[in-house]
Structure formats: C-alpha cells, structure tokens
Amino acid sequence: MSTIPINLEWLSDCSGCHVAIVDLHEKILAVLESVTIQRCPVLTDVKDYPKAKLGLVSGAIRTEHDRHAAIEMRKSCDLIIAWGSCAVYGGIAGAGNVHSRQEIIDAVYTGNKTTGTHTPPTREVSALEPSVSPLDSVIDVDLYLPGCAPHPAFVFDALLALLEGRSPRTATGESVCARCRRKMEKSDVDRIRKNSEGVPDPDRCFLSQGYLCMGSVTLDRCMSPCPLNGIPCSGCAGATMQVLTEPNRDIRTEIAERMSRLTEIPREAIVREIERTAKTHYSYTMATPMIGEKPTFLIQKWTDEERDDYEQDHNH
Amino acid sequence: MNKTITIDPVTRIEGHARVFIDLDDAGALKAAGLVVNELRGFEKILTGMDADRMPLVTARICGVCPTAHHLAATNALDNAAGVEPPPAAKLLRELMYMGHLVHSHCLSLFVLQGPDLVLGLDADPAIRNVVGVVQAVPDIAKKALRCRSIGQKINELVGGRGTHPVTSVAGGIAFVLDADRERQLNAWIQEAHGLVLELAPVVKQLLMKMLDANPAMLEQWVIPAWSVGTVKGDGTIALVNGEIRAIDESGARKAQFPTADYDTHLSESAVEFSYMKQVSFVEGETRHDYRVGPLARLNVSDRYGTPLADQEREEFVRTMGRPCHANALQPYARLIELLYCTERAQEIMASPEIHGETRVPVKFSGGRGVGHVEAPRGTLIHDYEIDENGIVRAANLIVATQQNYALINTMIAQAATSHVINRPDDQALLNAVEFGIRCYDPCLSCATHALGAMPLEIVVNRAERPHVIRRNC
Numbered sequence: 056m057s058t059i060p061i062n063l064e065w066l067s068d069c070s071g072c073h074v075a076i077v078d079l080h081e082k083i084l085a086v087l088e089s090v091t092i093q094r095c096p097v098l099t100d101v102k103d104y105p106k107a108k109l110g111l112v113s114g115a116i117r118t119e120h121d122r123h124a125a126i127e128m129r130k131s132c133d134l135i136i137a138w139g140s141c142a143v144y145g146g147i148a149g150a151g152n153v154h155s156r157q158e159i160i161d162a163v164y165t166g167n168k169t170t171g172t173h174t175p176p177t178r179e180v181s182a183l184e185p186s187v188s189p190l191d192s193v194i195d196v197d198l199y200l201p202g203c204a205p206h207p208a209f210v211f212d213a214l215l216a217l218l219e220g221r222s223p224r225t226a227t228g229e230s231v232c233a234r235c236r237r238k239m240e241k242s243d244v245d246r247i248r249k250n251s252e253g254v255p256d257p258d259r260c261f262l263s264q265g266y267l268c269m270g271s272v273t274l275d276r277c278m279s280p281c282p283l284n285g286i287p288c289s290g291c292a293g294a295t296m297q298v299l300t301e302p303n304r305d306i307r308t309e310i311a312e313r314m315s316r317l318t319e320i321p322r323e324a325i326v327r328e329i330e331r332t333a334k335t336h337y338s339y340t341m342a343t344p345m346i347g348e349k350p351t352f353l354i355q356k357w358t359d360e361e362r363d364d365y366e367q368d369h370n371h
Numbered sequence: 372m373n374k375t376i377t378i379d380p381v382t383r384i385e386g387h388a389r390v391f392i393d394l395d396d397a398g399a400l401k402a403a404g405l406v407v408n409e410l411r412g413f414e415k416i417l418t419g420m421d422a423d424r425m426p427l428v429t430a431r432i433c434g435v436c437p438t439a440h441h442l443a444a445t446n447a448l449d450n451a452a453g454v455e456p457p458p459a460a461k462l463l464r465e466l467m468y469m470g471h472l473v474h475s476h477c478l479s480l481f482v483l484q485g486p487d488l489v490l491g492l493d494a495d496p497a498i499r500n501v502v503g504v505v506q507a508v509p510d511i512a513k514k515a516l517r518c519r520s521i522g523q524k525i526n527e528l529v530g531g532r533g534t535h536p537v538t539s540v541a542g543g544i545a546f547v548l549d550a551d552r553e554r555q556l557n558a559w560i561q562e563a564h565g566l567v568l569e570l571a572p573v574v575k576q577l578l579m580k581m582l583d584a585n586p587a588m589l590e591q592w593v594i595p596a597w598s599v600g601t602v603k604g605d606g607t608i609a610l611v612n613g614e615i616r617a618i619d620e621s622g623a624r625k626a627q628f629p630t631a632d633y634d635t636h637l638s639e640s641a642v643e644f645s646y647m648k649q650v651s652f653v654e655g656e657t658r659h660d661y662r663v664g665p666l667a668r669l670n671v672s673d674r675y676g677t678p679l680a681d682q683e684r685e686e687f688v689r690t691m692g693r694p695c696h697a698n699a700l701q702p703y704a705r706l707i708e709l710l711y712c713t714e715r716a717q718e719i720m721a722s723p724e725i726h727g728e729t730r731v732p733v734k735f736s737g738g739r740g741v742g743h744v745e746a747p748r749g750t751l752i753h754d755y756e757i758d759e760n761g762i763v764r765a766a767n768l769i770v771a772t773q774q775n776y777a778l779i780n781t782m783i784a785q786a787a788t789s790h791v792i793n794r795p796d797d798q799a800l801l802n803a804v805e806f807g808i809r810c811y812d813p814c815l816s817c818a819t820h821a822l823g824a825m826p827l828e829i830v831v832n833r834a835e836r837p838h839v840i841r842r843n844c
Contacts, residue, residue, distance in 0.1 A: 067409055071434020071534040077478075078533050080520045120408060147431045148411045153419070159412035163648075167414065168754075168767050170639040170648060179391060179406045179644040203431065204534045249761050251423040251448070251541045251733045277532070284531035284538045285545030289427050291535075332762075334419040338428065358419055365758065 058088070059218065062107040063095040064128050066114030066121035067148050067187070072139040073113065075204035079211055086211065089218050104131035109217065115141040115148045115342065116188045120181035129194035136198045136213070142190040143201040144293050145342025149187045150334060152342050153358045156183050187342045202276030203291035203339060209276050228296045231270035231288045234279035239263060245319040247328050250287055261287045262314045267329065269336065272298055272309045291339050299345045305352065306336065333357040390804055391644065392787045403787045404780040405808065407647040417766040422448060422735055422757045423541060429753065430535040432768070435478075437535045438471035438526055439746035442611060443753040448541035450631070451740020451757050452733045459727035460543030462719050463529055465611050466556070467536060468744070469716040470525025472610070473563055475747040476665075476709045477519035479812045480574060484702055485515070487806060488577040491584070511573055518566040521559045525716070528552055528559075543730035557720055564713035571683075574706055581699075588699035591789065592807060594778055595620040595696045597652055597661035598670035601745045602627070606673030608711070610745040616671045617652055617661065622694045625654065631741040633752050637769060642776070649776040650769060660777040662696075663749025664811065665704035670694035675707070677714035683707045698782065698810040705812075735761040746771045748812050775811045782807040 065073060073095075079086065093105045110132030116122050129135055140146040151159055160183070164175040190196055200213055209223075216223040239260040248265040255261060261268035261282065268287035270279070276292040290306070298304050311325035329336050333354045340346045341354055389408065393401040413432055420428060425444040430437035442464055449456060456464075485504045486494070489511075494503070505512040523533045530536025531546075538545045582588055597620065601613040615633065617626045626636060638658065639648045651658035661667070670693060675681050684707055687693075691700055719725065737759035743752040749771030756765040786803040 067411060069431050069434040069437070071431070071437060074434045075534045078520075078523055078527075080524075117411060118409060147416065147428060150416045150420075151412050154412075154415050159410075159415045162415035162418075163410065163412055164641050167639065168765075169634050169637060169769065170641065172640040174641055174643075176641060176645055177643050179389075179408075180410075180646050181408050183410060204434065249421065249423055251452075251735070251761065253732050254730050257546075280531040281537050286427075286531065286537045286540070289424060291427075332421055335421040335424055338416075338420065338424075362419060365762070365764070369758075 058091045059108040060091045060093055060105070061109040061111065062093050062104060062128060062132055063111045064113070064124055066112065066124060066142070066190075067117035068114030068139065068141040068146065070113075071204045072141075075207055076210060079207045082207070082211055086214055090214070104128065107132045108134065110135045111138045112136070112190055113139045113142050114190075115145045116184060116190065116193050117148055118181040118183055122184065122193050125190055125193045134197045134217070135190075135194065136200055137190045137196045138200050138210075139205060140201045140203040140291055140293055140339050142196075143199050143343070144340040144346070145187045145189045146203060146339055149189075149340070149342025150338040152186045152347075153334060153355055156185055159183070189343045192344075200276070201274060201293045205276045205292070206278050208278065227275075229275045230295050231273045231275050231277065231279045231282065231292075233275055235260075235270055235282040237261065237282055239317060241316075242318050247320060247325065255285060255287075257285060260317065262310070263317045265318060265320065267310065267314075267325075267332075267336070269306065269310065271313055272306045289338075290336065293340045293343075294346065302349055303351060305349060306346075308351075330357040331361050333361075390783055390808075392783070400784060400787055402644075403784045404642065404644055405647075405776070405783060407645045410646040413768060414766050417755070417763050420763050422451065422740075422755065422761045422763050425753070425755065425763065426539055426541075427535070427537060429768075432770075434534055436471070436475060436746050436748070436751075438468060438530060439744050439751050440753070441530070441536050441539055442468060443742050443744045443746075443751050445539040445541060446612065446630075446742025446744065447740040447753040447755055448733070448735075448742070449740075450742055451738055451755060452541055452735055454542050454731055454733055456543040457728050457731060458724040459548070460729040461612070462722055462725045463544045463548065463729060464539050466716060466719045466725075467526055467529035467539070468611050469712045469719070470522050470527075470529065471536075472712045472747055473522025473567075473709065473716075474519050474526060475522075476705050476712070477515055477522060479747070480702055480705055480709070481512070481515035481519065483812065484809055485512075487809070488574065488581055488702070491581065511570065514566050515570055518563055518570065521563045521566070522712075525556060525559050525563070528556060540730065540733075541735075542733040543728075545730065547729050548725060553720070560713065560716045560720060564717065567709050567713050568679075571706055571710060575703065578699075578702055578706075585699075587803075588806075589697050592699060592782070592785070592803070593697045594781055594785070596778055597625070597659045598667035598694055599652065599661050599663050599750055599774065600668035600671040601743070601750060602672050607676040608668055608672035608674070608745075615743070615750060618671050618694060619659070620694070620696070622670070625652075630743045630752065631739070633741065633743070633769065634754070634767075637752075637774075639769065639773070642780075647776055648773055649780075650774045651777065660781070661774065662778055662811075663771050663774045664701065664747075665708050666695060666698075666701045667749065668745060669704045669707065675711045677711050677718070679714055680707050680711035683710060698807055701810040701812070735759070748772055749774055772811070779808060779811055 104127045110128045112128050137143045160175050165173045213223045237260045240263050242263045244265040266287045269290035270288035273288050273290045274292045274295050281288050307326050307329035311322045314325050315322035389406040392403040395401050426441045429440040429444045432440050489504045527533040531538040599617045601609045602616045603609045603613050619625050638653050639650050652661045735757050741754045752769040754767040755763050758764050
C-alpha cells in the first residue's frame with residue numbers, strides 16, 4: 056500500500072475532532088504508515104493547500120475565513136470528507152441560527168455583563184456570515200462522517216476503508232439504541248421529566264421513564280456512551296437516515312410515537328414539549344437544510360413563542 | 372522560513388492565530404498583538420436551552436479542555452439548584468479531572484513545548500515538531516505519549532467519553548463505580564505515576580539546559596503581574612472546588628472570594644483587533660493585568676498537599692522565588708502539577724468514600740448559578756441565569772486564555788521592541804514571540820471558539836508596508 060497525501064483543515068469548531076484522532080492511541084501509527092499528512096493545523100506548520108488525495112474538513116462555516124478555507128480545501132483535494140457534526144450539520148455553532156448575527160455580537164461585546172467596553176472588534180478579524188451553514192452549502196462533499204466528536208473507531212475504519220478501496224464496515228445506519236443495554240418496557244409514567252429530575256433507573260429505557268432520550272432518532276457514531284453511563288442521548292451525531300431523508304419524518308414525531316406507546320404520556324404532549332424546548336433538542340442539526348428545511352420544521356416560531364411566553368410571565 | 376513583503380489574500384485571512392506589529396514612519400512601535408479570528412458566541416447560543424444540557428453543550432466550546440468546561444458547568448448547576456453532590460461524586464469528578472490534566476499537560480509539555488526543549492529554539496523549523504522529538508529521543512517520546520494516552524483513558528473511563536465527557540450532572544455523577552472500572556483505573560494510575568516519575572527529571576533537565584543557553588528568558592522575558600488561582604480554605608491548591616485568590620506582583624494577598632463574586636473583581640474589555648476579549652482585575656479605580664495557569668497557581672497557593680509535588684515546589688521556590696513572573700518557567704510549574712495529578716489520583720482511589728452513592732435529585736427553582744474550575748490553562752468561570760422551568764435565560768463565560776491575553780500582548784510588544792526596532796532580526800523575533808506565546812499554552816478554542824495549535828504568522832507593518840514573517844515547512 057503506497058502512502059496517500061492528505062490535508063486536514065478546521066473551520067468554526069472546538070478542535071475536538073482533531074483531538075479525537077490523537078485518541079486512536081497506538082492505532083494512529085497504522086494510519087500514519089499509510090498516509091502523508093501535509094496541511095494539518097494541529098501537527099504541522101504547512102500554511103498553504105498542497106495537492107492531496109483526501110481532505111478532512113471539520114467545523115462549520117461561521118466567518119468569511121471559513122468559507123474561503125473550505126473552497127481552498129475543495130480545490131486542493133480529490134475527495135472531501137465532512138468530518139464531525141459541525142461540518143456535516145453546522146453543529147453546536149448552528150444553534151446560533153435562531154439569533155441574528157447582531158444578537159450574537161451584542162451578547163459578547165455590547166451588552167455583556169462583565170464587559171466594560173461596548174464596541175466589537177473592528178480590524179484584523181474576519182466578518183461573521185449572516186448565519187452558520189454546514190460545509191456542503193459551500194463546497195461539494197464526497198463523504199459525511201458526523202459525530203461530536205466521531206468515535207476514533209469510526210474515523211479509523213473510514214480512513215482504512217478509503218485506503219483499501221472498500222465501504223466502511225462500521226458506517227451502518229444503526230441508531231444509538233443499537234448498543235444501549237436498557238430495556239424498553241411499558242410503564243405508567245404520565246409526565247415528561249427533565250434530565251436533571253430524579254435519579255433514573257440504570258436498566259430501563261429512558262423513554263419508558265419519561266426522559267426525552269434522543270437515542271432512537273440519532274445515528275450511532277459514538278458507541279452509545281451516554282445511555283451506557285446514565286445520560287439520555289442528546290443527539291450530537293445528528294438524526295438517523297430515515298429522519299434525514301424523508302421530508303415528513305421528524306425527530307419530535309418519531310420520539311413522540313415511541314414514547315407515547317411506552318408510557319401514558321399523550322403523543323401530542325410530547326411533540327409540544329420538544330417544540331417548546333426546540334433549541335435544546337435540535338441544537339446540533341438545526342443549521343442543515345436536511346433538518347431546517349423540513350416542511351414541518353418551524354424552529355424560529357417555536358423558540359420565539361417560548362421566549363415570548365417567558366417574557367410575558369416575567370414582565371408583570 | 373519564508374519571507375515576503377506582500378500579503379497574499381490567502382494568508383491575510385488564513386490562520387486562526389496571527390501576530391501583527393505596527394510601526395510608525397520613524398520605526399517606533401504603534402501597536403502589536405495576537406489576532407484571534409473566530410467567534411461562535413456561546414453566551415448567546417446557550418440561552419433558551421435546558422440547564423441540564425450545559426455540561427454537554429459547553430464541553431463543545433473546546434475540544435482541548437472539554438472536561439474543564441464539563442465540570443465548571445456542573446459546579447454552576449449544583450450552585451443554581453443549591454445541592455451538594457455526594458462525596459463519591461465529588462471524588463469521581465476530581466478523578467476524571469486528574470486524568471484530563473495528565474492528558475492536557477503531557478500534550479502541552481511534550482507535543483507543543485517538547486520540540487523547543489529537546490531540539491532547542493534555534494533548530495530547523497522543519498524538524499522542530501513532535502516527529503522531530505520522536506526521532507531525537509524515541510524512548511522518552513514514547514513514554515510521554517503513552518502517559519498522555521493513559522490520562523485521556525482515565526478521563527474517558529470516568530467521563531464516559533474522552534473528547535466531550537458526559538457523566539457529570541447537576542447533583543453528582545451519573546454512574547456508580549464498579550469493580551471492573553476500579554481495577555482498570557488503579558492499573559492506569561499506577562502506570563501513569565511511574566511514567567511521570569521517569570519523565571519529570573528529564574524534562575526538568577532539558578528546561579534548565581535551555582534556560583542556561585538563553586539567559587534572556589529569565590532576565591528580560593519577565594513580566595511582573597498579579598496572579599490569580601484557586602485554593603481551599605487552608606491555602607492548598609484546588610483545581611475543581613475552591614475560592615479564587617489574587618495576589619499582587621510582590622506576593623501580597625489582594626483578594627479571596629467565592630466564585631459568585633467574580634463579576635465584582637474581574638472586568639472584560641474588547642480588543643479592536645481580535646475576537647478574544649481581555650480581562651483585568653479591578654481594585655478600586657485601578658485595573659491590573661494578571662496571569663492564570665500553572666505558574667499563577669503555584670504563586671497564589673501555599674502548597675499542593677501531596678508529598679512529591681510539594682518537595683518539587685520547595686525546590687522551585689528556593690531556586691526561582693515566589694511569586695515568579697518568568698514565563699519560561701510555566702513548563703516547570705506544569706511539571707509539578709503533573710506530579711500532583713498522579714499522586715492525587717492515587718489518593719482518590721484509596722479513599723473509601725469513592726464507593727458511595729453518586730447522585731442526588733435536583734430541581735431548578737429559578738436563580739443564578741456560578742461555577743468554576745482551574746482549567747489546564749487557568750481559571751474558568753461559567754455563570755448562568757436559570758428560570759423556574761430549568762431554562763437558561765442568560766449566560767456569561769470567562770475562560771483562561773482571555774485572562775492571560777493582556778500579558779501575551781505585552782510580551783509581543785516587548786519582543787517587538789527588542790527584536791524589531793533595534794535589531795531587525797526575523798528569526799530572533801519569531802523565536803521570542805513564539806516561545807513566549809507557547810509558554811501561556813493559549814487555548815484559542817476556548818477563548819473565541821476556534822483552535823488550539825499555532826500556525827504562527829507575524830505581520831510587521833512598517834510605515835504601512837506589510838512584511839510577513841511565517842514558517843513554511
């Protein structure tokens with residue numbers, strides 16, 4: 056196997072996808088034997104974009120700089136992988152999309168409680184784009200590897216598969232439930248509980264207990280660590296293929312279907328609750344048209360209504 | 372090194388971290404600083420979300436120190452709900468954190484600073500990286516990387532995940548320690564401790580050698596400033612729970628306060644050339660620059676509380692003085708913390724309380740929750756306003772690198788004065804600036820929510836004519 060040249064780039068993100076590669080631990084040597092890393096902000100000081108077979112791009116498009124860097128990566132690489140939930144869906148930065156660019160600037164610079172100055176930076180920095188968008192809104196993407204961060208096993212398998220010219224073995228369409236060992240069973244729970252409420256039964260499905268776990272509608276790119284450790288899934292790897300590809304299937308209706316059958320909570324009450332807490336439940340994926348442009352998806356309306364109700368309750 | 376006098380549009384907006392130096396027609400310094408070029412705006416992103424998501428969502432601020440955000444968030448939520456987590460939960464959180472610090476400090480010492488220490492500041496930039504270190508000292512490098520790996524594995528076994536841990540929740544920890552995990556943790560902690568004992572003297576020797584070869588580091592590259600860190604009631608260093616203490620340049624204690632009072636002592640200000648804000652310590656009408664991180668923690672605290680770390684601390688204070696303001700000694704302080712982490716992890720595992728219940732129920736009845744930890748790079752504060760339905764209505768964050776930012780910019784100005792204005796020596800300037808910045812180990816992901824490493828580029832604007840100095844391997 057000859058080594059193939061690869062470029063890595065990060066846009067607006069936390070750098071966690073790059074750290075997750077280091078967490079291949081000993082296995083990273085197997086990868087390094089097969090590839091030649093050229094541009095990679097973590098490891099090398101290569102500043103330009105040399106020609107490469109493969110390009111891994113993490114992060115969302117938040118600034119003009121991000122857009123430019125994405126275009127340079129496309130020009131320099133034969134294949135582009137959108138790497139991590141930010142590149143694939145916009146990720147957590149995309150949760151800024153229910154706010155205007157100005158509201159974000161205000162929160163940080165002009166109306167911030169511990170900030171004495173009242174002007175945002177004016178020189179040297181790259182302007183924010185009006186909204187956050189995923190990588191494929193700017194360039195063509197050949198492969199998608201969501202996950203926040205994708206578990207190193209998926210990264211490893213994806214890279215080896217590409218080198219060996221086969222399909223990745225691990226990239227199945229399974230949901231987070233596939234590896235979860237909790238038992239789905241009928242209960243008489245009749246109201247939704249916040250994740251912090253009570254102490255959940257470690258052996259029973261969160262939905263059966265009234266917790267809004269997103270495992271059944273979330274793609275497994277993580278090995279299900281959350282439900283295995285007592286935490287309901289929060290959907291960081293994005294929705295399953297069924298939800299992404301069918302216009303009328305949605306995270307909230309899918310969860311409501313299952314949960315209403317497992318509990319005494321009415322389906323409509325579950326749909327309504329997820330809409331009321333839409334920013335919590337759609338935080339990682341709202342910036343992608345695959346979710347954001349579904350005919351049934353009205354996140355701006357839901358979040359505005361919820362905020363208006365709060366402000367009304369607290370103004371008198 | 373590649374020199375050019377035009378700024379290609381690619382490089383103009385390229386690189387999350389860039390340094391600029393503006394000189395006037397006479398060649399005198401007008402302005403200089405580190406430009407950080409990403410903003411995500413978590414202060415706004417967090418509003419309207421369920422409070423119980425904060426430990427998960429805020430970890431995504433930074434992939435380099437997610438565990439620090441994860442735990443600062445749970446401290447804030449505990450305070451908002453007015454609950455005290457069970458002793459076992461506190462110990463497990465601290466253990467997760469010790470693993471994280473071992474990973475983070477090893478990364479900083481061996482991968483980021485290792486090349487300077489092993490190969491020297493004047494080594495060819497093309498080999499001055501971690502690969503060069505592996506080739507120069509394969510046995511040491513292998514052990515150092517193994518130690519980082521174990522730290523991350525401990526973090527993952529307790530935190531559920533390595534990058535972006537999940538198990539710390541309002542009211543405690545979401546799982547109970549079983550015999551399998553306990554056995555594995557003990558084995559890893561023993562191994563890490565053994566590795567640290569082997570590595571510490573080697574790193575210290577390399578650092579001392581570099582200081583001997585570059586006397587300017589201890590003579591000129593010294594910026595007296597206040598220090599801020601976290602201590603327990605008796606003055607012992609605290610990383611996960613404690614009060615914030617500030618001392619002045621001479622070491623006199625100026626303030627000690629609970630986290631929630633941070634907003635009466637610390638004041639942020641925007642910088643015109645960067646998305647990262649800087650922070651100063653307010654004392655009446657005066658604002659003081661201050662440093663946070665391992666060296667500041669050593670300066671403010673009276674002891675670490677574990678035998679080997681305290682022994683090394685005495686040696687540090689005897690030879691270098693306290694408070695110490697030499698940035699070049701940040702790696703030494705980081706090394707002492709590494710010793711502390713593996714010693715403390717053993718104490719935690721030996722504590723019988725680690726086997727108890729790990730979680731108490733929580734209800735948010737409306738109010739403010741402020742929490743902080745000592746992140747690998749310094750004090751990290753999360754402040755949430757939470758309504759009676761458990762929704763975050765306002766959020767404020769002060770992260771470590773912001774607090775070192777004023778000193779980083781001062782250091783750049785000093786380097787520009789000594790290396791550009793009187794001695795137009797690009798290589799010396801690059802070395803001085805780069806080494807100085809790296810001593811602070813700035814985590815720019817946290818600060819503005821972009822990146823951690825440094826493809827460094829310096830732009831010198833001499834009478835409006837830009838001159839770019841950058842590394843091109």
